Amino acid sequence: MIEQIAELLKHDTAGDPISGLKWTHKTPGKIAEQLHRLGITVSSRTVARLLKNMGFSLRVNHKKLESGNRNPPPRHVRDQQFGYISQMRKAFAGRGSPIISIDAKKKELIGKFKNNGMTWELEPCLVNDHDFRTDAVGRAVPYGIYDTLANRGFVVVGTSRETPAFAVDAITSWWKSTGSRMYPEAHEVLILADCGGGNAARSRVWKYRLQHVLCNRHDVTVTICHYPPGASKWNPIEHRLFSEISKNWAGKPLESFETVLKCIRATRTSSGLRVNARLVQKKYENGEKVADTKMKELSLSRHDVLPDWNDTLAPSIM
Numbered sequence: 001m002i003e004q005i006a007e008l009l010k011h012d013t014a015g016d017p018i019s020g021l022k023w024t025h026k027t028p029g030k031i032a033e034q035l036h037r038l039g040i041t042v043s044s045r046t047v048a049r050l051l052k053n054m055g056f057s058l059r060v061n062h063k064k065l066e067s068g069n070r071n072p073p074p075r076h077v078r079d080q081q082f083g084y085i086s087q088m089r090k091a092f093a094g095r096g097s098p099i100i101s102i103d104a105k106k107k108e109l110i111g112k113f114k115n116n117g118m119t120w121e122l123e124p125c126l127v128n129d130h131d132f133r134t135d136a137v138g139r140a141v142p143y144g145i146y147d148t149l150a151n152r153g154f155v156v157v158g159t160s161r162e163t164p165a166f167a168v169d170a171i172t173s174w175w176k177s178t179g180s181r182m183y184p185e186a187h188e189v190l191i192l193a194d195c196g197g198g199n200a201a202r203s204r205v206w207k208y209r210l211q212h213v214l215c216n217r218h219d220v221t222v223t224i225c226h227y228p229p230g231a232s233k234w235n236p237i238e239h240r241l242f243s244e245i246s247k248n249w250a251g252k253p254l255e256s257f258e259t260v261l262k263c264i265r266a267t268r269t270s271s272g273l274r275v276n277a278r279l280v281q282k283k284y285e286n287g288e289k290v291a292d293t294k295m296k297e298l299s300l301s302r303h304d305v306l307p308d309w310n311d312t313l314a315p316s317i318m
Contacts, residue, residue: 004035077306078228084305085192085225089148092190092223098183099149101192101237102171102199104162105142105245108254140260142245143170143198146237147182153241153275154178155264157257163284164205167198170280172214178276180218188221194232201226201309204290211298215315226309244269 028047035042073081092099141158143166154177156170171191179189193199199206201224210222227235249263257279264277303310 004038004040072230073228078231081225081228081306081309082231082234084310085227088190088223088225088310089192092188093149095188096183097186097188097190098147098179099190099192100171100174100179101146101148101235101240102167103144103194103232103235103237103242104167104197105144105155105242107162108140108142108260110137110140110254110257110260112253112255137256140254140257141166142260142264143167144237144241145171145174146241147179148192148236148240150182151240151272151274152178152182153237153245153264153267153273155241155245155275155277157260157264157277157279158284159257159279159281160284161286162198163286163288164198164200164203165209165288166280166282166284167206168209168213169282171210172218173278173280175214175218175220187219188223191222191224192235192237193224193226194235195226195229195309196232199224204295205288207298207300207311207313208290208294211300211313211316215299215313216317219315221312221314223312224310228309241267241273241275244273245275 028044028051031047031051032042032044035047089099138159141160141162143156143158143162145154145156147153154174156166156173158166158170160166175189179186191199193201195201210224214220215222232238244267245264248267249260252259252263254260254263261277261279264275267273267275297316299314299316301312301314302308303312
């Protein structure tokens, strides 16, 4: 029965990237109704107990919308986007095409700094009493790519800035080293992303670089579906990959970039998650601009459904 519930919630689960706590907007009653249609008779109380065993928890609303958006989209618009993302995931999965969930993880200071959590040690590890960036060896900028079909993670650890160029280079690195080998017949990729950050829905540089660095050079069509503002916790990478990495390095000072890479690569789960990681020391600068004339050259198709959040870039020969 747990497997059936997990399947029903596959596209309706959110989670905390640090604690690993999960939640869903489906009620136990609705889940019980869906199970009944599948021939499984169970009470909503039993469903609630099973959800708790699966790591879900009751949650109350908090005024912590991440986007800073003063005019968040109405609930029915958010629900429409969630439904559309679910449709797109099913369509790509049905064709055997890769679906990747992407995001930048919290930046980490490198050095003898406290990392929340506890580990079994003979003696406590001494760390700095303050987290001053001037005392750091550097700062890690982890950008993750999570393959939802294969349950595989790929993390590019940058040492510079989180920019659209960095995001596209990270995704392209995944495609060249992993994606194209795991899906040799695929010529399309579905990307699930937040609305902000280096992969922001409104970013011209993000779209322009996807077109030229990934689509054109590797002959792959890219469809991007953005989660609504303030809904980043519903992005699968948050609770499928980032939370597991956070648990794996909890309590361990990230004293070097090599320590970061080792902790990420050592991340495992009983469900079969495996993670690869690589260090990128290229410098990225903010402030890159793309002119209107350059944007008109893109092979960009905005979807009929919520076009501000859903579009497709096809390869073009310039």
